[in-house]
Amino acid sequence: MSRTLTRLTALLLAVTLTGCGIFGKEIDETEGWSASKLYSEAATELDAGSYEHAIELYQKLEARYPFGRYAMQAQLDVAYAHYRAEEPEDALAAADRFIKLYPQNPYVDYAYYLKGIVNYNRSIGFLDRFIPTDASQRDPGSALDAFKDFAILVERFPNSKYAEDARQRMVYLRSNLAMNEVHVARYYMKRGAYLAAANRANHVIQHYQRTSAVDDALEVLIDAYRALGKDDLAADAKRVLDLNRQEGRFIADEVRPEKVDLARRLWDYLQLDEN
Template sequence: MKRLTITTLLAVALLSGCSSKEEVIPDVPPSNLYATAQTALQSGNWTSAIEQLEALDSRYPFGAYSDQVQLDLIYAYYKSDDLALGEATIERFLRLNPDHPQADWVVYMRGLTHMAQDRSFMHDMFNINRFDRDPTPSRQAFTDFKYLLERYPESEYGADAKARMIFLKNRLANYDLATADFYVRREAWIAAINRCQQVQRLYPDTEAARESLKLEKTAYEKLNLQKEVERTEKMMKLNPAK
C-alpha cells in the first residue's frame, strides 16, 4: 500500500511538473511576448529572454517580429554561452536573409561566437593560455572577420574585427609554434622545420615567427646542415625575438 502511495505521488508530481512547465510561457499576443523578451534582454536575464523569444519564434515563425526575434536570439545565445544554438541561428538567418540590413552584424556575431568556442571554463577560471589546443574555432573566427571586412567594408564593426584578427593571427601562430616545439622535443627534425617555415610564411609579422627561427636552427644543427644553420642565424639577426 505504501509503495502504491509513493508511486501515485510520484506520478502526480511528474504530471504537475509537466503541466506547470507548459504554462511557463502563457498564450498571449506576440506583442506582449516581445515586450517581455525585451525587458529581459535589457536587464540581462538571458534565460528568460531566450524562453520568450523561442516561444515567439515557434508560435509566430512568419510574424511581424520574425527577423528581430532571430537577431535577439543570436545575441541572447551568445551572452548565455549557448554557442551551438547561437551558431545554428546565425546560419539560418544568413541563409534566409542574405541581404538583410543587419547582415554585417550577424557575420560579426558569427566571428564572436567562434572566438568564444575557442575558450574553456577552466582556462578562464585559472587564466591559462593553452596555445596548443585545437585552433579550429579561431581559424573560423578569423575567416568570419576577414569576410566581414571584404563583404561590408563600411561596416561599423570593421575596426573591432581588424583588432580581433590581430589577436587571432597571434593565437594561430602560437599554435603552430607549439606544434614545432613538440616536434623538436620528439626529435622529428624535418617536421619541426616544416612547421617553423609555415609560421614564417603565414604569420611573418608575429613574435611566434621570430621565435620559430630558434627551433628551426636547432633542427638544422641536429641534421648537420651547416649552410641552413648559417642562413637561419642571419635571419635571427635581422628578426630578433623579444
C-alpha cells in the same frame, strides 16, 4: 451531501495540480498575444537576464508570426540570448540561420560579428577567465573559426561598426595561431622529428609574417637544420634571424583585445519599441 462535497473538493484539487488547467490542458498565458506583445515581453526577459524564458518567448513569436520584422529581430535576439546563456552551439546555429534566411539584410554584419565573438570566447576557454594562460597552446579550432568569421565580416562589410574591432581580434588571433604552430614545431623537436619541426617552422615564416612568432620559428628552424646535418641551411636561417633582430623587424606580442560588451544592438535601429 458529504459524498458530493468530497467529489467537488477532489475536482478543485485536480484543477490546482494541473496549473489551473482542465482535463490536463495547461493554459498558455501568451495565447492571443500580438507579435509586438510577445517581442516586448521577450526583450524584457532578455534584458533582465532571464535568457531561457526569453528564448521560449522568441520561439513562440517565430512560430506564430513567422514573417515580418519582429520575427527577423527575434532570430537575432535568440542568438544573443544563447550567447549570454553560455550556449555557444545554439548561438552559432541561430546566427547561421539568420544569415541563411536574410543574407542581404542590412544587419547581417551583426550576425557574423556575433559568430566571431562566440568562437573567440570559446578559444579563450573557461580557466583563462580566472587564470591568465597562453592561448596559443590550446586547440586552435575555435580560434580558426573566429578568425574566419571576422574575416568574412571585414571583407564583406568593411564599413560596418563592428569591422574595426574584428580587425583587432584577427591580428591577435593570427599571432596566437602562429605561436601554436611554433609550439607544435618544438614538440616535434623533442620527439626527434626534425624534418617535421623544420616544415612547421617554415610554415610560420611563410604564412605568418609580421608576427612575433617568426623570431621563435627561426630559432626552431636553426636547431632543426643542425639536427638534420644541414649546416648550410642552418647558417642561412641564423643570418636571417640576426639581420631581422638588428633591424628590429620582429614586432612585439599583440595585446589581447578587451572583452567586448556585446549587446542587443538592433532594438533602436528597427525602432520596434515605437509601435
